[in-house]
Amino acid sequence: MKYVLGVDLGTSAVKVLLVNQQGDVVQETSKSYPLIQEKSGYSEQNPEEWVEKTTEALAEIVSNFNGSVEDIEGISFSGQMHGLVLLDENNEVLRNAILWNDTRTTKQCQDIYELVGQEKLLEITKNPALEGFTLPKILWVKENEPEVFAKASVFLLPKDYLRYRITGKLHSEYSDAAGTLLLNVAEKSWSEEVCNLVGVPAKLCPPLVESFDCVGTLTSDYAGATGLSESTKVFAGGADNACGAVGSGILSEGKTLASIGTSGVILSYETQNDLDFEGKVHYFNHSQENAYYTMGVTLAAGYSLSWFKDVFASGESFESFVDGIDTVPVGSNGLMFTPYLVGERTPHADSVIRASFIGADASHTRKDFVRAVIEGITFSLNESIEIFRENGKKIDTIISIGGGAKNKTWLQIQADLFNAEIIKLKSEQGPGMGAAILAGFGAGWYSTLQECADKFTEPAEKFVPIAENVEKYQKLFGIYKQIYKQTKELNQQLVEFRL
Template sequence: MKHVIGVDLGTSAVKVVLVNQQGQIVNEVSKPYPLIQEKSGYSEQDPNEWVTQTTAALKELVSTFNGDVASIDGLSFSGQMHGLVLLDNNNEVLRNAILWNDTRTTEQCQQIYNLVGEEKLLQITKNPALEGFTLPKLLWVKQYEPETFAKASVFMLPKDYLRYKMTGQIHSEYSDAAGTLLLNVAEKSWSEEMCELTGIPANICPPLVESHGNVGTITAQFASETGLAESTKVFAGGADNACGAIGSGILSKGKTLCSIGTSGVVLSYEEEKDRDFGGKVHYFNHGEENTFYTMGVTLAAGYSLSWFKDVFAKEEAFETLLQGLENVPVGANGLLFTPYVVGERTPHADATIRASFIGMDASHERIDFARAVIEGITFSLQESIDIFRQSGKTIDTIISIGGGAKNETWLQIQADVFNAKIVKLQSEQGPAIGAAILAAYGSGWASSLQECADAFLIEDIVYEPIPENVEKYATLFNLYKQVYSQTKELNEGLKSFRKN
């Protein structure tokens, strides 16, 4: 039987999965690597740590595989978005990679608006200038490390550097390039205009390929180090969110993904290249050829619940904390929560706003607060869905993954708040499976990415919205939306009293 490997290069660890033609995970291995945080707001990694740990993970995966390594047709990648890797003329790393969660570039974001203009930026890149993106990082290095910048011959994104070290070939692909602010998203090409306006040499942008594109085979050295066959084909891969969408079957109109991890993502499939959301949500190229996705982000989704547990139930399991959740009525007995514990992203790009409990009284118990936190997280995600629907998008089926898919009551809350069918998958591996599906499709296992995903993914449980609850939540959602505007000024006043 044939196999493929999905490599998911995350922020804290690399995960590799070996998958057979039935979509079954034969084995998986994960290896961690550290963050480098020299100053407040800085977040970096040594790119060679990714290579070392991925090599170790693949070696372990292969060593426990009972089959013929030649049956492993190929491998592909999912990768953390936006990170900046700079190489010199000898393709050696010039400095540590600056990661997606690095916030040092507020000054450079404003420079982009000054140089390009908000309207033109959205017209070309479909996204606002945020600290996480790659272009602000390039401008920061150019401004504060000019000698390093002058030596740069190419910039790369994290998974693209890892792939280069496996193959000796330098490429990027559209779903990750869309998160740089240098790609013309609709035209699928590096924007010479963006490069010219911001002073970034166009020749440091890597060649672009499709996510399922075959970029070669692994080198003899990498084969020797891992035990893989030299014939193992390598495919370009995709950004983590694009691969998460592929790994959840978000490959047709009306399909939407709700992923609740530390942060929360609502991601919806998009066929049109010219839809205008005015920068309220992200708009990126998909891992499927000539398609796109829109995405809204809640900064502290699962993190809000983790914070609540750590403060009020540190020694308890989540199952104990949420015991009796299903018995609390819609609206948590008149208690409302906004999940702004670290600020917010969609629809309010606001680093100063903070969370609120509204409506507390002496009758409330801890489980009421827990229900309010879960409902508040879901309301925040609904704000993204609301933006999608107001633009004319149809959202009728939502695949739910992550922490929000581990509790039946929360899944029903999602169905009722989103007023959509919620689907829980039988086996959920997200971006790693998405990378494996890209490798399988690239290897010719199916005639389309959709067909490949259908073979890999099985629905488990479907939750339908309850009309009575939908109506109640619509009323509560309108109240929830008022909290931001009515607490914004208060939080600005409190900012100077917070811990640094």
Template structure:
């Protein structure tokens, strides 16, 4: 039996999956690492922690492996997008990585618009200048830490750094590079024009490869640390959302994904790079060669529920927190939540806005608040679906993965709010499966990623929208959309009172 490994480098932990040719998960190991938040709006991690925990997880996986370790033919990666890792001339890490959910770069985003112009930016990169992207972080370091910037030889995305340590080779794939604001998305190349306009040396950009491309084998040193065979092929891998799409079979026109992790995304497959959404949603290169996807993002999706549990039910499990959820009617007895705990991305691109509970009274119980949190997260995701539909896309079936696929009531809620059939997969490991599929396809197990998906994915259950619930949620969604408009100015005024 032959095997592949999928490594998913997330924001809070790395997950390592061992999968066989039947698409079965044979082993799963997860190792967590800390987030570094030096002040409000800052979010960093030490790249060495990623390497240490990935190495530890792989070593544990190999130690429990029964058989010839050389039968593990390939390994590939999924990784959190946008994070900035700066390396010096000797490949040394120059500072902590600045992560996707870091919001310190509002000034640099404005500078990008001044240097490039909004229209030209969208023509080249297909995306707005947002705090989460890599280029604003690069400009922030250039402005605030010039001595570090001057030492930089190349920048990498998070998973690319881990792969570099494993192979000694520096590359980035198109799906991750698309989230930097330096890639010409349609032409699949670094934009010399963008680099020139913003004053970034194009030499800082790493060589580009396809997600399924074999970029080498693991080094003798990494083989010794993990027990993996030195012949293990290493494949480039992709951005977490691209890999989540691959692992869920989002590989043809009309397929849509809802993934609820720390952040939440609604992602839809695109065959071409020429659609125009006016920057309202993201437009990225897929992990499948010569394909694309559009995507809306809720910055605090699962994070909102985790925050609520840790703040008001610390020590309890999610099952206990959500016990009785079905007994609370739609609308949480007049309580509404907006999940803007870290600002918002789609459709507002606002780093200052913060969350709200609207409609509280003394009759509300904790479970009412819990339902309001779930409904608010789902409404935020529905804003992306609304944009897709208004552009002419048909969204009638959505594959749901992540935390939102682990609760029956939440799955039905998604069906009702989205007014679409929700599909739950039999075995859902999200981006890690997509990474494993890239290794399987790259190893020649299948003739295409779609053929691989037919083996690696299957449907467990579907949820149909209930007409009466759809009608209620339509009315409530209209109320939800008003909250941002009516609290924007208030949050601007409250900003000076936050911890800085």
């Protein structure tokens, strides 16, 4: 039996899957690392942590592997998007990585619009200038840390830096590059025009490859550190959302994905490179060749639930924490939550807005609050679905993965609130499985990426909308959409009091 490794470099941990040719997860392990948050809105990590923890995880997999390491034919990666890693001429890291959920770059986003023009930016990059993207981070460093910027020789995205440390080769690939605001998405090339307009040398952009391309093998040092064979092929991999789509079989027209991790995503497959959503949702290159996907994002989806648990039920298991939410009626007994803990992205590109509980009274218990948080996350995701539907997309079946697929009550809430059939997969590995599929396809196990994904993914359960609940959620959704407008100014007034 042959095997591949799928490495998912997330925001809070790296997860590694060992997968065989039948698509079975033979082993899995996860290693966590911390966020560095020095100020409100700042979010960084030390890239060395990614390397150390991935090395530990791979070594653990190998130590528990009974076969020959030569049978582990390939390794590929999924990675958190948009993060900025700057390297000097010796490929040494110049500063901590600035992550996707860092919101310090509001000024730089405005600068991009002034230098490039909003219409031209959307024409070239298909996306608006938002704080989470990579280019605003580069401009922030240029403006605030000029001595660091002067030393920069190349920038990399998080998983691309990890792959560089494994292979010694510098590359990016299209699905992750599409989230930088420096890629011409339709032409699949770095935009020299955007680089010139914003004053970023085009030489900072690394060479581009396809997600399934083999970019090398392990260095002897890295093979020695992990126990893997030096002959293990290394494939480029993809952005976490692209890999989540691959790992969920979103590889043809009409397929839609709901992925609830730290952030939440509604993702829909596209074949065209010229659709116009006016920047309301993201428009990225897929990990499948010559394909694209559109995507709406809730910045603090699963993070809202984990935050609430950590603050009010620290040490309690997730299962115990959510126990009883099935007994709480639709609408959480008149309690509503907006998941704006770190700002919001879709449909409100707003780094200042913050979360709210609305309607709390003395009769509410903890389970009401837990269900309200879950409903609030789902309401936010439904705003993306609403945009897709308003633009003519038919969405009647959605594959749900991540934390939102681990609880049956939450899956039913998704079915009722989205008014669509929800499919839970047999394997909920998402981005890590997508990385493994890219490695399996790259290794030549199957003739197409679709064939590999079909083999590796399998539906387990379906959840059908309940008409009575659909009607109630449609009314509640109308109330939910009013909260942003009515709390926007209040949050702006509170900014000066934040740490």
